Structure formats: structure tokens, C-alpha cells
Amino acid sequence: MRRGRLGLAVALMAVFALAAVALFGYVSRTQPYLALARDVPAGARLAASDLVTVHLNPDPGLAPVPQNRAKAVIGKYSSIPLLAGTLLTDGALVDKPFPAPGEQVVGLALKAGQMPSTPLRPGAAVLLVSTQDPLAQDKPTGPAPTVLATVVHVIAGARDGSATVSVAVRDNDGPLVARLAAQGRLVLTLTSGS
Numbered sequence: 001m002r003r004g005r006l007g008l009a010v011a012l013m014a015v016f017a018l019a020a021v022a023l024f025g026y027v028s029r030t031q032p033y034l035a036l037a038r039d040v041p042a043g044a045r046l047a048a049s050d051l052v053t054v055h056l057n058p059d060p061g062l063a064p065v066p067q068n069r070a071k072a073v074i075g076k077y078s079s080i081p082l083l084a085g086t087l088l089t090d091g092a093l094v095d096k097p098f099p100a101p102g103e104q105v106v107g108l109a110l111k112a113g114q115m116p117s118t119p120l121r122p123g124a125a126v127l128l129v130s131t132q133d134p135l136a137q138d139k140p141t142g143p144a145p146t147v148l149a150t151v152v153h154v155i156a157g158a159r160d161g162s163a164t165v166s167v168a169v170r171d172n173d174g175p176l177v178a179r180l181a182a183q184g185r186l187v188l189t190l191t192s193g194s
Contacts, residue, residue, distance in 0.1 A: 029057065029058075030055040030056055030057055031055065031056065031057075031058055031066065032053045032054070032055055032066065032067035032068075033053070033054055033055075033056055033064040033065065033066055033067060033087060033088075034051050034052070034053065034054075034064065034065045034066070034067055034069075034070060034073070034087070034088040035051070035052050035053075035054045035064075035085060035086060035087050035088060036050060036051065036052070036082050036083060036084050036085060036086050036088060037049065037050055037051055037052040037084060038050060038084045039081070039082065039083055039084050040078050040081070040082040041078070041081055042078055042079065042080050042081045042098065042105075042153075043077060043078065043097065043098040043099060043105075044077065044078050045075060045076070045077055045097075046073060046074055046075065046076050046077070046078060046093065047074065048070070048074050050082075051070060051073075051074070051088065053067045054087070056087075062087065063089055063090070063091075064087035064088060064089055065087075065088045065089060065090060073088065073090075073093060076093040076094065076095060077093065077094050077095070077096065077097055077098045078092060078093060078094075078098070079091075079092055079093060079094045079098055079122060079152065079153065080092055080153050098152070098168075099152075099168050100168070102170060102171050103168045103169065103170060103171060104168070104169055104170075104171055104173075104174030105152055105166050105167065105168050105169075106149075106166070106167055106169060106174055106177045106178050106181060107164060107165070107166050107181070108128075108164070108165045108166075108167060108177075108181045108186060108188065109162070109164055109181070109184075110162060110163055110164075110165055110186070110188060111160070111161065111162050111184075112160060112161025112162060113161075114186065114187050114188060115163065115165065115187070115188040115189075116188075116189065116190050117161070118190065119154075120151050120154045120163070120165060120188075120190075121151065121154075122151055122152055122153060122154070123150065123151065124150070124151040124190060125148070125149075125150055125190075125191045126148075126149050126150070126151055126167065126188050126189060126190055126191060127146050127147070127148060127149070127188075127189045127190075127191050128146060128147040128148075128149050128167070128169075128177060128180075128186050128187070128188055128189075129144050129145075129146050129186065129187045129188075129189060130144050130145040130146070130180050130185055130186060131144065131185045131186065131187055132144075132185075133183070133185065145176075147169055147170075147173045147176065147177055148169070148170075148191075149167035149168060149169045149173075149177070149188075150167060150168045151165060151166075151167055152166040152167060152168050153165075153166040154166075165188065167188075
């Protein structure tokens with residue numbers, strides 16, 4: 001009977017040792033992903049020299065670009081500033097130059113009430129509506145000036161509903177939008193198809 005218990009103990013130790021080896025193999029299984037070797041400004045074309053391969057354990061909460069897709073992302077444009085050492089994601093890249101020729105990107109600091117409560121997404125078509133100058137004595141005589149724009153990037157502010165929204169506008173609309181934005185005189189509305 002003693003030999004039976006001893007044999008069972010040895011068998012259990014072997015099973016646990018095999019399980020530990022399998023678990024260690026699973027946990028230590030890294031995969032190659034792309035990260036940034038240097039800072040890349042928004043709108044810059046991605047070059048092979050901008051990238052470095054890093055080895056990480058897969059995580060369902062992350063969606064970095066696998067190293068085997070390097071050729072597919074080289075030549076794309078960054079839609080946001082990319083910092084050295086960060087993982088590269090598909091959401092940070094666009095196919096066309098940014099801003100496109102004939103466009104300017106303007107930053108808008110918007111408060112709750114100056115934009116819809118619906119989350120804004122990059123690529124959404126929006127209409128920027130000028131509000132009346134609070135110091136103006138005259139009542140508006142016609143429709144408010146408007147500018148078509150495309151959302152480029154959104155950074156949500158504090159829990160007060162504010163956000164910083166970068167929008168692409170035509171070159172000739174850039175200075176007007178920048179001036180109105182600096183005065184806090186713009187309201188952003190979503191247009192159909194957004």
C-alpha cells in the first residue's frame with residue numbers, strides 16, 4: 001500500500017511539473033509588434049526608420065500592429081503625434097497626407113453646449129457655425145456664417161463635457177476658423193453622413 005501511495009505522489013508531481021512547464025511556455029510566449037523608434041509628428045509619412053520591433057505577450061486589451069505588417073504601414077501618414085517607444089496602432093494612421101493639400105488643421109477648445117453630446121469620431125463631417133460676438137450691438141441680419149470641416153482628432157476634457165477637437169478645413173477658411181475659435185465663437189454640429 002505504501003508503494004501505491006508513493007507511486008501516486010510521484011505521478012502527481014510529474015503532472016504538476018508538466019502543467020508548470022506548459023503554463024510557463026504559454027505565459028512567456030511573446031510576439032513581435034511595431035513600436036516607434038522616434039517621435040513622428042502628426043501628418044508625417046511613416047518610414048521604415050521610424051519603426052522598431054518589440055516582443056510582447058499578446059493582450060486582448062491592446063491592438064498593436066504586428067511586425068509582419070510593417071510593409072503595409074510604411075508610407076501611411078500619422079493622424080496624431082506618435083511618441084517614441086509607444087506601440088503603433090492602425091487607428092493612428094491614415095492613407096492620405098494629413099492635412100491634405102489645400103487644407104489646414106485648426107484646434108477648437110469646445111465647452112459643453114458648443115458640440116453634440118454624441119461622441120465625435122475622426123473622419124466625421126461637421127459644420128462649424130459662427131455665433132454672434134457678445135460685444136456686438138446689432139442683431140444678426142442674416143444666417144450665421146458656417147464652415148464645413150472634418151474631425152481629425154478629439155481629446156475629451158474633464159467631466160464637464162469639454163473637449164479639444166482638431167478639424168481639417170479648406171486653406172481659405174483656416175484663418176477665420178482660428179480667429180472664431182480663439183474668441184470662443186464657434187459651435188460644432190454633426191452633418192448627415194457623419
